[in-house]
Amino acid sequence: MQNTKPHAALLASPGMGHLIPVLELCKRLVTYHGFHVTFFVVATDASTTQSLLKEPYPNINIITLPLVDISGLIDPAATVVTKLAVMMRETLPSLRSAILALKSPPTALIVDLFGTEAFAVAEEFNMLKYVFDTSNAWFFAITIYVPTIDRNLEDRHIIQKQPLRIPGCKSVRFEDTLQAYLDRNDQTYIEYKRIGIEMPMADGILMNTWEDLEPTTLGALRDFQMLGRVAQSPVYPIGPLARPVGPLIPRNQVLKWLDNQPYESVIYVSFGSGGTLSSEQMAELAWGLELSKQRFVWVVRPSIDNDADGAFFNLDDGSEGIPSFLPEGFLDRTREMGLAVPMWAPQVEILAHPSVGGFLSHCGWNSTLESITNGVPLIAWPLYAEQKMNATILTEELGVAVQPKTLASERVVVRAEIEMMVRKIMEDEEGFGIRKRVNELKHSGEKALSSKGGSSYNSLSQIAKQCELSLHFQKAKAQGA
Ligand SMILES: O=c1ccn([C@@H]2O[C@H](COP(=O)(O)OP(=O)(O)O[C@H]3O[C@H](CO)[C@@H](O)[C@H](O)[C@H]3O)[C@@H](O)[C@H]2O)c(=O)[nH]1
Numbered sequence: 001m002q003n004t005k006p007h008a009a010l011l012a013s014p015g016m017g018h019l020i021p022v023l024e025l026c027k028r029l030v031t032y033h034g035f036h037v038t039f040f041v042v043a044t045d046a047s048t049t050q051s052l053l054k055e056p057y058p059n060i061n062i063i064t065l066p067l068v069d070i071s072g073l074i075d076p077a078a079t080v081v082t083k084l085a086v087m088m089r090e091t092l093p094s095l096r097s098a099i100l101a102l103k104s105p106p107t108a109l110i111v112d113l114f115g116t117e118a119f120a121v122a123e124e125f126n127m128l129k130y131v132f133d134t135s136n137a138w139f140f141a142i143t144i145y146v147p148t149i150d151r152n153l154e155d156r157h158i159i160q161k162q163p164l165r166i167p168g169c170k171s172v173r174f175e176d177t178l179q180a181y182l183d184r185n186d187q188t189y190i191e192y193k194r195i196g197i198e199m200p201m202a203d204g205i206l207m208n209t210w211e212d213l214e215p216t217t218l219g220a221l222r223d224f225q226m227l228g229r230v231a232q233s234p235v236y237p238i239g240p241l242a243r244p245v246g247p248l249i250p251r252n253q254v255l256k257w258l259d260n261q262p263y264e265s266v267i268y269v270s271f272g273s274g275g276t277l278s279s280e281q282m283a284e285l286a287w288g289l290e291l292s293k294q295r296f297v298w299v300v301r302p303s304i305d306n307d308a309d310g311a312f313f314n315l316d317d318g319s320e321g322i323p324s325f326l327p328e329g330f331l332d333r334t335r336e337m338g339l340a341v342p343m344w345a346p347q348v349e350i351l352a353h354p355s356v357g358g359f360l361s362h363c364g365w366n367s368t369l370e371s372i373t374n375g376v377p378l379i380a381w382p383l384y385a386e387q388k389m390n391a392t393i394l395t396e397e398l399g400v401a402v403q404p405k406t407l408a409s410e411r412v413v414v415r416a417e418i419e420m421m422v423r424k425i426m427e428d429e430e431g432f433g434i435r436k437r438v439n440e441l442k443h444s445g446e447k448a449l450s451s452k453g454g455s456s457y458n459s460l461s462q463i464a465k466q467c468e469l470s471l472h473f474q475k476a477k478a479q480g481a
Pocket residue numbers: 015016017018020134135243270271272273274275299343344345346347348363364365366367368370384385386387
């Protein structure tokens with residue numbers, strides 16, 4: 001059969017924060033740009049990943065690469081970044097074999113930031129190679145810039161704690177900087193700087209942002225007098241790619257509860273796929289929610305300093321399941337006001353529910369986009385990775401979030417401040433302004449994705465054009481040979 005459609009192979013690193021946006025990109029390539037798509041995922045035993053991949057995705061060929069044992073290659077205390085980097089490196093031989101085994105050779109390989117070493121595989125098979133930054137442009141800017149600066153400049157930022165000036169972009173305060181830079185003796189630092197060097201080697205850099213969200217940073221990345229000399233490759237903002245509401249039949253009990261709550265009256269509290277708090281912080285958060293007298297849905301995880309088995313409570317268990325770090329009687333007193341959900345909740349469906357009016361979030365970029373695309377204002381509670389930078393974008397640039405005076409990662413945020421922030425976004429005059437801005441952004445994101453000339457739609461169309469040209473070129477070469 002003559003292959004007329006371009007064929008893209010996408011590779012996602014483990015973790016819902018990467019898997020979800022790469023899967024959304026697969027869907028858009030198939031639905032709007034006529035691609036044939038193969039989606040490579042690295043096997044994990046995480047139930048969230050398994051249930052995500054169990055859903056039917058028409059015209060996406062999902063191939064699971066075998067789980068690699070990296071236990072002999074890393075320190076048991078290695079960071080998530082190091083683990084992911086090593087895991088993706090060790091996966092390369094099976095990726096190569098899997099590509100070789102495909103009936104039609106892919107035209108392009110698209111990887112997330114942990115997959116840049118797979119560019120060598122793409123080159124071997126004459127494929128175009130792209131990197132998809134599943135976060136924003138400012139995060140990409142610091143990631144590619146730091147490996148190019150000299151030791152003195154780096155010292156000023158990391159040791160003397162001065163802001164890092166990035167040509168043409170907003171400076172990054174030391175307090176907000178990427179965790180990966182903080183310990184030069186850690187493998188994370190080395191892996192992260194390598195990634196920053198490899199990303200610009202792509203034929204194009206896709207980002208989960210859009211022109212109107214980050215015009216200054218995107219401008220700097222295209223300007224050869226500014227950061228363009230480091231980025232080198234064209235940048236393609238293709239977002240906001242956020243998971244849409246799924247069918248969820250039968251309707252989940254959280255959603256049923258939300259059905260009975262007033263419009264925009266509930267604050268949703270969640271810290272992404274892996275975030276947890278200390279037990280002291282967890283107790284303050286519980287008090288803050290209770291004192292605010294606002295309705296809530298809280299996804300509760302074990303605290304980081306309390307790893308006792310069963311440190312979760314289940315609504316069905318009543319008081320039996322109350323973990324020690326929650327204030328005594330909290331569940332009873334808030335029974336009418338809130339739901340505490342153990343471990344995992346259907347986040348997109350919750351954020352899209354009309355009863356939800358606020359989101360206390362760790363500011364992972366997917367959570368951020370899911371909030372914006374549903375018009376929900378945020379309380380920014382960054383924990384790790386690039387989340388402090390995301391929180392700064394949300395509060396200082398976009399004005400769609402409030403955050404504690406001192407970062408939650410620096411000290412315990414006390415109940416009075418939590419109460420005040422929750423009230424602010426849920427019922428106060430300032431909160432109405434924030435809600436208005438987040439709704440404006442929601443519309444701006446919809447416009448960017450529109451197939452009637454939206455900027456993100458056009459960006460992805462350009463990638464499609466490049467792939468089509470490459471396909472024609474390869475065919476012509478094969479026929480001439
Ligand atoms: O109970 C839950 C918790 C999470 N999610 C989903 O899981 C994803 C989580 O992604 P994200 O909000 O980005 O958080 P992380 O999993 O922490 O994401 C990692 O990857 C992101 C994208 O690169 C980075 O921005 C983060 O800092 C990094 O920690 C989102 O789609 C959520 O909707 C649920 O559905 N239910």
